[in-house]
Amino acid sequence: MLDIRFIRENAEAVKTAMRNRNADVDVDAVLELDSRRRAMVTEAEELKAERNRISKSIGLMIKEGKDPEEIKAQVREMGDRISSLDEELRQVDSKLRDGLLFIPNMPSATTPVGKDETANPVVRSWGEKKTFDFTPKPHWDLGADLGIFDFERGAKIAGSGFPLFKGRGAKLERALIQFMLDLHTEEHGYTEIAPPFMCNATAMTGTGQLPKFAEDMYNVPLDGLYPIPTAEVPVTNMYGNEIIDQELPILHTAYTPCFRREAGSAGKDTRGLLRVHQFDKVELVKFTTPETSEAEHEKLTADAERVLQKLGLHYRVIELCTGDLGFSASKCYDIELWAPAQDKWLEVSSCSNFKDYQARRANIRYRDENGKPAFVHTLNGSGVALPRLVIAIMENNQNADGSIDLPEVLWPYMGGLKKLV
RNA sequence: GGAGAGGUGUCUGAGUGGUUUAAAGAGCACGCUUGGAAAGCGUGUGUGCGUUGACGCGUACCGGGGGUUCGAAUCCCCCCCUCUCCGCCA
Helix, strand or coil, X not given: CCCHHHHHHCHHHHHHHHHHCCCCCCHHHHHHHHHHHHHHXXXXXXXXXXXXXXXXXXXXXXXXXXXCHHHHHHHHHHHHHHHHHHHHHHHHHHHHHHHHHCCCCCCCCCCCCCCCHHXXXXXXXXXXXXXXXXXXXXXXXXXXXHCCECHHHHHHHHCCCCCCECCHHHHHHHHHHHHHHHHHHHCCCCEEECCCCEEEHHHHHHCXXXXXXXXXXXXXXXXXXXXXXXXXXXXXXXXXXXXXXXXXXXXXXXXXXXXXXXXXXXCCCCCCCCCCCEEEEEEEEEXXXXXXXXXXXXXXXXXXHHHHHHHCCCEEEEECCCCCCCCCCCEEEEEEEEXXXXXXXXXXXXXXXXXXXXXHHHCEEEECCCCCEEECEEEEEEEEEHHHHHHHHHHHCECCCCXXXXXXXXXXXXXXXXXXX
């Protein structure tokens, strides 16, 4: 969330930013709550100061054997006023917090201003489109023929969008996860985390999924838990309500399954692995100082790209414009893989710098050079998500006979298998 | 799921209704002392919010939330977490 003091002092800039985001936010209503709240706090605290003084004197009177009943009655009235003021204050406070929780992050100064995804500039690309001397098949046909997944049975037991991998398909999932985790821990300096796959509402609020995107989340109301939509939630919230005393930056990587209801996407990208309710992902998460977060953002993006380079897959990096930027992000690069049978680019990673937005929501701090507590900057990106990665591997590496060549870096993880036949 | 014991500041640890403004010790920082160090001595050492140009002042915070009271770390209620034992169980 944004600092209320920042909003107070930069109201016009905030309003402009919200317009650029196409976000419908009533900044003035929040400012009004803020000024009401401060007036009430001052009044309540003055009363409390007086009550504390008098209560102390009552203690003395009793000790001296005087009768305090008259003063007690007087303070009792004061207490009633304080109680009702506190109650009112609680309400204003929670309204203000709710208001703040629905205001998205400020786009960074370098984020291009634009209306929607059509305004996202391509930053760079790697490799080139593969040419085929036959018509490349979509991954769902290839996979069904090879028997490496069985979406019908997945749908039978959980519903559509819950993919079921089988045999070498299941092993390929495991191999890719292991390959990516090894790369990030051994070559990029990340510490691996195996976190809980469910989080409470506080954690979901800390990273920005709640309260606004409740409909996108699965939830288990009986226990107040949410199956995680991304490892970002548990791994970022690891340090919630802490003043981190380790040296920054902290780099974490984590494999988790991810669960998304995809509300509002019904009927879109329904075939195969394009858009599913459950998928595997290796995530990269960083905690940095404000001074280093921009450089760490570039490095994090490069770490994700390295996965695709090692796998030999053609990709491009785009930067999200203000109109397409995620709620909590200040700056974001999407990495997209080319899928020849789909004839389109598929997003496999969103690498975001959240600045202090999540840190303020989750209360994650460090001590700055003066020893004063300050909010960290949080960053994350997929490194990378599996379904579309599997699509790209299958569709790009297919042969005319329906077999699929496996990238060389995966051979050791596939027990020496070089080809899916 | 049942029974019990706990949760106090950076740490250890006291505190069961009123100068507690959370004792004491350790740690840490600074200063004195010293040829230098250690020891010793002295001073300081939390977070949020409000207010202020600033120094500061006020307020809240002893796992979390409510309540009783003029006044709560302390009494009452609910919840969370940790440990021990029992039950169940991969």
